[in-house]
Structure formats: structure tokens, C-alpha cells
Amino acid sequence: MSTAPLLDVRRLRAGHGASVVLEDLSFGMGVEAVGIVGRNGMGKTTLCDTLVGFLPVTDGEILLGGEDVSGRAPEKIAGAGIAYVPQGRRLFPSLTVDEHLAMLAGRTRGKRWTPEAVYDLFPRLAQRKRHGGAALSGGEQQMLAVGRALLLNGRLIVMDEPSEGLAPTIVDVLVDAVHRLVDEGVAVLVVEQNLRAAVRMAPRQLVMVSGRIEAEFTGDELLTRPDLQRRYLGVGADDGAHR
Numbered sequence: 001m002s003t004a005p006l007l008d009v010r011r012l013r014a015g016h017g018a019s020v021v022l023e024d025l026s027f028g029m030g031v032e033a034v035g036i037v038g039r040n041g042m043g044k045t046t047l048c049d050t051l052v053g054f055l056p057v058t059d060g061e062i063l064l065g066g067e068d069v070s071g072r073a074p075e076k077i078a079g080a081g082i083a084y085v086p087q088g089r090r091l092f093p094s095l096t097v098d099e100h101l102a103m104l105a106g107r108t109r110g111k112r113w114t115p116e117a118v119y120d121l122f123p124r125l126a127q128r129k130r131h132g133g134a135a136l137s138g139g140e141q142q143m144l145a146v147g148r149a150l151l152l153n154g155r156l157i158v159m160d161e162p163s164e165g166l167a168p169t170i171v172d173v174l175v176d177a178v179h180r181l182v183d184e185g186v187a188v189l190v191v192e193q194n195l196r197a198a199v200r201m202a203p204r205q206l207v208m209v210s211g212r213i214e215a216e217f218t219g220d221e222l223l224t225r226p227d228l229q230r231r232y233l234g235v236g237a238d239d240g241a242h243r
């Protein structure tokens with residue numbers, strides 16, 4: 001794991017129109033998996049959308065490899081190396097798995113991540129190549145969404161609630177995929193409501209409170225301390241580990 005600041009977010013301010021959601025938000029990460037957790041409405045999705053350029057930055061900086069990408073259009077930020085797996089997966093119901101990947105395949109020649117490499121990472125997708133997006137299970141859709149993001153051959157992949165609604169066996173596949181990506185030099189920033197999944201994906205967990213990163217814990221600390229779960233995640237001592 002490298003601690004070099006691949007991503008360095010400094011005093012970020014952003015939101016929806018006149019409504020400021022992120023205020024003075026700072027954190028940094030290297031080529032590693034980092035989780036973002038927090039109660040509902042604290043601004044996690046807003047942060048993801050801002051990092052990838054879907055929402056404008058009002059103030060502050062988003063440095064990727066030392067270069068400020070804030071204020072750039074989403075396609076420029078993707079080109080600079082930040083890929084996005086948004087909440088809800090956003091696939092095309094009528095396109096097959098192969099067609100989804102082929103849309104981006106032209107740019108992947110000679111690069112690490114090609115459709116073949118995605119099928120190698122997710123063999124289950126390879127078995128569903130000719131299935132339409134609408135015919136895929138939730139887990140297969142999530143694998144396809146991750147696969148599409150990988151074809152950008154970026155340096156950082158941002159995932160918003162990837163385990164939402166998925167069976168435990170599929171969550172296992174995603175956890176393994178995150179580890180493999182980090183091993184191969186792709187950083188992963190993952191927002192999760194499911195604390196157990198979050199901790200298995202990322203040893204470093206940042207806690208968001210009211211639009212800022214308020215604290216940082218190891219996954220083990222968060223899992224074993226009901227007081228932290230109550231305070232930062234708003235869950236009771238009994239149900240915290242299951243979220």
C-alpha cells in the first residue's frame with residue numbers, strides 16, 4: 001500500500017445549487033481502498049458526484065496526482081483517471097453485457113483493463129455475455145457497472161454503495177474484486193451503508209458528518225465499538241455490525 005497522495009481533497013465546498021452540502025471537506029488517499037461511512041444525508045453521494053464532476057465545486061481543490069481537476073467536465077475527470085460506479089448502476093436495459101463493454105473497448109487496446117480482463121475478474125459476467133442489462137441479477141449488474149468503470153483504465157474508482165441489495169455471496173465477489181484492484185495499483189474509494197462490507201473492502205474508514213470528514217477509524221475499531229457506531233452511524237449496539 002502506498003501512502004503517496006494520489007487523491008488530495010482540500011477544503012472542498014460543494015452542493016446542490018444554492019444548498020451547500022460539503023463544507024471544508026479534506027482528506028487524502030494513496031493507492032489503497034478507503035471507505036466513507038456516515039448517517040443518511042451526511043453528503044456521501046454528494047461527495048462522490050462532486051469528485052467525478054457531476055456537481056460543481058464552489059471552493060477548494062481536488063488534486064489527482066498533484067493536478068487540480070476541480071471544475072473540469074465529467075469526461076475530462078474520467079480522462080484524468082477517476083472512474084465512477086454510481087449508486088443504482090445506471091446500465092442500459094436493452095444492451096447486452098458484451099455491448100456495454102464493447103462501447104468502451106475501442107479505447108482499451110494495449111491497456112490493462114479490456115473486456116477480456118473484466119471477464120477474467122468476474123467469470124460470472126462472461127457466462128452472461130449475451131444477456132441484456134434488464135435480464136441480469138442485481139449482482140451481475142453491479143459487476144458490469146464495475147467492469148465498465150475499469151475500462152476507463154483510471155487510477156481511482158469511486159463506488160457509491162456497491163453492496164446495496166446484494167446477496168452475501170455477491171458481496172464476497174465485490175470484496176475480492178476491490179482487493180485485487182488495489183493489488184494491481186487501482187485505488188478504490190467506496191461509500192457503504194453496510195458496515196461489514198465496508199470494513200472488508202477497506203481497512204481505512206473515514207466518517208462523514210454534516211458534509212465534512214469528521215473522523216477516521218480502522219475498520220476493526222468501527223466494527224468492535226458500539227459507541228462509535230451509535231455516534232457516527234446512528235445505529236444501535238445490536239444492529240450496527242449488520243448494516
Ligand SMILES: Nc1ncnc2c1ncn2[C@@H]1O[C@H](COP(=O)(O)OP(=O)(O)OP(=O)(O)O)[C@@H](O)[C@H]1O
Pocket residue numbers: 016019021038039040041042043044045046047
Ligand atoms: N439533487 C439534490 N438536490 C438538492 N439537495 C439534494 C440533492 N441530493 C441530495 N440533496 C441533499 O444533500 C444532502 C446530502 O445528501 P447525500 O445524498 O449526499 O447524502 P448521503 O450521505 O449520500 O445519504 P444517503 O446515505 O441517504 O444517500 C441531503 O440533505 C440531501 O437532502
